[in-house]
Each structure stands twice: as C-alpha cells, then as structure tokens.
Amino acid sequence: MAARTAMGMSMVSMLAMEVAENAVDYHLTGGVVAFQDPKFWAAAVLSIGAGYLAPLPYNYLRLRKYGKACH
Structure with missing residues (x-):
C-alpha cells in the first residue's frame, strides 16, 4: 500500500517538478x-519557481x- 501511494503521488510530483525545472x-x-553569469542564477530561480x-x-x-488536509 505504501509503495502504491508513493508511486501515485510522490513519483508523479517529482517527475513533474523535474521536467518543469529542466525545461525552463x-x-x-x-x-x-x-556560475559567474547573473543570467544563469536568474534562470535557476525561475526554474525553481x-x-x-508544476505539481x-x-x-x-x-x-x-x-x-487529506495540508494543515
């Protein structure tokens, strides 16, 4: 049951997050x-956002x- 839950939510969320970050x-x-270019760091911040x-x-x-509730 735990593996099914993990695959159902965590895996899909992580894949969506990684695809969005890498695409941006x-x-x-x-x-x-x-690393010395400020544009690189701006892109990093936008990709994290x-x-x-995404998920x-x-x-x-x-x-x-x-x-379920988050709070």
Whole structure:
C-alpha cells in the first residue's frame, strides 16, 4: 500500500517538478552552466519557481480526492 501511494503521488510530483525545472532552465540557458553569469542564477530561480508550481494542481486534486488536509 505504501509503495502504491508513493508511486501515485510522490513519483508523479517529482517527475513533474523535474521536467518543469529542466525545461525552463534549458530554455533560458541553452544548457550552458556559467556560475559567474547573473543570467544563469536568474534562470535557476525561475526554474525553481516553475518546479514548485508544476505539481501543485495534481497534488491539490489528489489530496482533495482522499480527504487529506495540508494543515
């Protein structure tokens, strides 16, 4: 049961987060890692934001379906 729950929520959420972060990062930087470039760090911040927002609708619907609350 625990494995099914993990695959049902955690895995889907993590995949959505990673795909969103990598897509935004690659789109903005072209895959170039330049630690000294401020544009790189701006892209990193935007990709983290995209990774946070991407799985929210899915997680909300799953929590609502099973009657769970986050608080």
